[in-house]
Amino acid sequence: xxxxxxxxxxxxxxxxxxxxxxxxxxxxxxxxxxxxxxxxxxxxxxxxxxxxxxxxxxxxxxxxxxxxxxxxxxxxxxxxxxxxxxxxxxxxxxxxxxxxxxxxxxxxxxxxxxxxxxxxxxxxxxxxxxxxxxxxxxxxxxxxxxxxxxxxxxxxxxxxxxxxxxxxxxxxxxxxxxxxxxxxxxxxxxxxxxxxxxxxxxxxxxxxxxxxxxxxxxxxxxxxxxxxxxxxxxxxxxxxxxxxxxxxxxxxxxxxxxxxxxxxxxxxxxxxxxxxxxxxxxxxxxxxxxxxxxxxxxxxxxxxxxxxxxxxxxxxxxxxxxxxxxxxxxxxxxxxxxxxxxxxxxxxxxxxxxxxxxxxxxxxxxxxxxxxxxxxxx
Numbered sequence: 001x002x003x004x005x006x007x008x009x010x011x012x013x014x015x016x017x018x019x020x021x022x023x024x025x026x027x028x029x030x031x032x033x034x035x036x037x038x039x040x041x042x043x044x045x046x047x048x049x050x051x052x053x054x055x056x057x058x059x060x061x062x063x064x065x066x067x068x069x070x071x072x073x074x075x076x077x078x079x080x081x082x083x084x085x086x087x088x089x090x091x092x093x094x095x096x097x098x099x100x101x102x103x104x105x106x107x108x109x110x111x112x113x114x115x116x117x118x119x120x121x122x123x124x125x126x127x128x129x130x131x132x133x134x135x136x137x138x139x140x141x142x143x144x145x146x147x148x149x150x151x152x153x154x155x156x157x158x159x160x161x162x163x164x165x166x167x168x169x170x171x172x173x174x175x176x177x178x179x180x181x182x183x184x185x186x187x188x189x190x191x192x193x194x195x196x197x198x199x200x201x202x203x204x205x206x207x208x209x210x211x212x213x214x215x216x217x218x219x220x221x222x223x224x225x226x227x228x229x230x231x232x233x234x235x236x237x238x239x240x241x242x243x244x245x246x247x248x249x250x251x252x253x254x255x256x257x258x259x260x261x262x263x264x265x266x267x268x269x270x271x272x273x274x275x276x277x278x279x280x281x282x283x284x285x286x287x288x289x290x291x292x293x294x295x296x297x298x299x300x301x302x303x304x305x306x307x308x309x310x311x312x313x314x315x316x317x318x319x320x321x322x323x324x325x326x327x328x329x330x331x332x333x334x335x336x337x338x339x340x341x342x343x344x345x346x347x348x349x350x351x352x353x354x355x356x357x358x359x360x361x362x363x364x365x366x367x368x369x370x371x372x373x374x375x376x377x378x
Contacts, residue, residue, distance in 0.1 A: 025141070025143075026142065027050070027140070028049070028143045028145060029047075029049055029241065030047070030048040030203055031044055031048060031203075031205050031206075031240075032205065032207075032224045032225060032237050033224060034225035034232040034235040035128070035225075035231075035232045038131075039062075039064075039128055039131075040128070041064075041126045041127060041129070041225060041232060042126065043225045043228050044205070044207055045119070045120055045122060045159050045183035045186065045206050045208065046183045046184075046186070046188065046189055049061075049116045050113065050115050051103070051114045051115075051132055052111070052142070052143050053111075053138055054110060054138065055110075056107060056135040057107050057108075057135050058102065058104060058106070058135055059103045059104050059107075059112075059114055059134055060100045060101060060103060060133045061100075061103060061130065061131060061132045061133065062097070062099045062101065062130040063079075063101045063127065063130075064097045064127070064128040065077045065093045066096075066125055067126055067229065068124060069125070069177070069178070072124075075178045075179075076092035076093055077092070077120050077127060078092055078119040078178055079091050079093060079116055079119055079127065080117045080184055081103050081104065081114065081115070082114070082115045082117075083104050083112065083113075084114075090119060090182070090184075093127075095125070100133075111141060117183070118183065119160075119184050120178055120181065121160060121161065121181055121183060121208065121209075122209055122210065122226070122227035123209075123210040123211075123227065126225065126227060126229070145242075146242075146378040147201045147203045147378060148247050148376030148377060148378055149202070149203045149240055149244060149245065149246045149248075149376075150192075150203065150204045150205070150246060150247070151204075151205045151207055151248075151249045151250070152188045152204060152249075152250040152252070153208070153217055153221065153250070153251045153253070154251075154255075155208055155209060155211065155256050156208065156209075156210035156211065156352065157255055157353055158186055158188055159181060159183060159206065159208045160181040160183045160186035161181040161210075161352045162181065162355075163181060163182050163185040163354065163358055164179060164181055164182050185358060186206060186208075187353070187357075187358040187359070187365070188204045188208070188362075189204065189206065191204050191361075192204035193362075194362055194366040195366055195369075198370065200370075202375065202376060205240075207220075211256060213253075213254075213277075213281060214254060214257055215277060215284070216281075217253070218281050221288045221292075222292060223236065223237060224237040245292065245296065246289075246292075247293070247295075247376040248296060248297050248299070249297070250299045250365070251282070251289075251300055251301060252301040252303065252335070253278070253281060253285070253300075253301075254278055254303075257278045257281070258278070260307075260309060261314070262309035262310060262311045262314050263276035263278050263279070263314060264313060264314055264317060265314075265317050270318075271321070275317070279314050279317060279318050282300070282314070282315065283318050283321065286318070286330075290326050297329045298326075298329055298331070299331045299374075300319075300333075301332075301334075302332065303334075303335055304334045304335060312334075331372070333365070333368050335365070336360075338357045338360040
């Protein structure tokens with residue numbers, strides 16, 4: 001073969017490879033995502049897309065926002081975008097498609113990591129992500145993320161409601177609007193930040209849903225995006241990126257159950273048949289957690305507050321019915337309320353944690369996990 005022709009064919013092959021290189025090599029979906037692989041969607045707050053590349057001055061993607069809260073017709077879906085670990089920028093998106101949405105521009109020719117995070121709790125809708133696009137000549141880079149995965153299960157108390165919005169309103173205001181909440185300031189997100197600052201980075205996945213109780217949380221635990229459109233809402237979740245599972249699961253149950261949860265079994269000895277509805281929800285959740293995350297440690301969180309009954313006796317009855325191998329992996333920790341009065345929602349309407357409470361909840365958890373040597377290792 002003519003050497004010049006062979007060299008030309010090689011250049012064509014190289015160019016074709018560069019043009020067809022799949023973005024999957026530089027795109028990772030953190031959290032639970034549902035729908036088609038080329039355009040997945042998420043409803044759980046804190047769901048994140050990580051993008052890594054070099055030699056591109058900009059990056060865009062097609063975003064779609066849907067199912068915004070009907071109680072708040074003017075609400076927006078908020079996302080945050082951070083560039084190379086910098087301060088996240090909070091952006092409001094109206095319902096509908098946002099084709100070619102600019103995530104970042106004016107970038108240098110070096111290596112960059114962009115993170116797009118859903119900054120709303122599920123009741124405010126879903127975010128769908130597709131077609132990440134770089135400038136001509138750019139190259140996607142592999143993402144090497146081996147951080148352990150921690151799941152936290154709760155209701156709207158863990159979604160960041162009450163960390164934004166007007167300060168201590170004297171009169172009643174509509175609380176369930178996107179102006180009142182930020183997933184990035186919720187205690188699961190802050191726990192992730194604290195662990196990273198302490199040199200123990202982990203992915204904290206927030207499986208919190210407004211209005212949920214222990215039974216409904218058990219029903220939705222193995223779903224990918226329960227607040228998504230009907231075609232995707234019941235999609236069963238399998239594994240996280242890299243065929244991974246959670247190695248630690250934190251469960252705070254009961255705050256939306258009758259009498260804030262904590263009810264005991266109706267007979268003695270306790271059996272599944274005579275467990276309270278609260279306890280059955282805990283039992284079913286633990287059963288699903290163990291099936292989805294073999295070997296994971298499970299922490300049952302107690303909320304220590306004068307008006308909330310002690311949940312630990314109910315937890316202990318549930319624990320006694322589980323297989324010994326599961327019982328040995330269950331731990332208990334009590335989260336104390338905070339007397340500090342910070343910014344929005346102080347005191348918090350409807351019992352939702354304010355910003356100070358979210359910060360202290362996360363700090364208590366991080367300190368206890370360190371003391372118990374519970375920080376999962378990569």
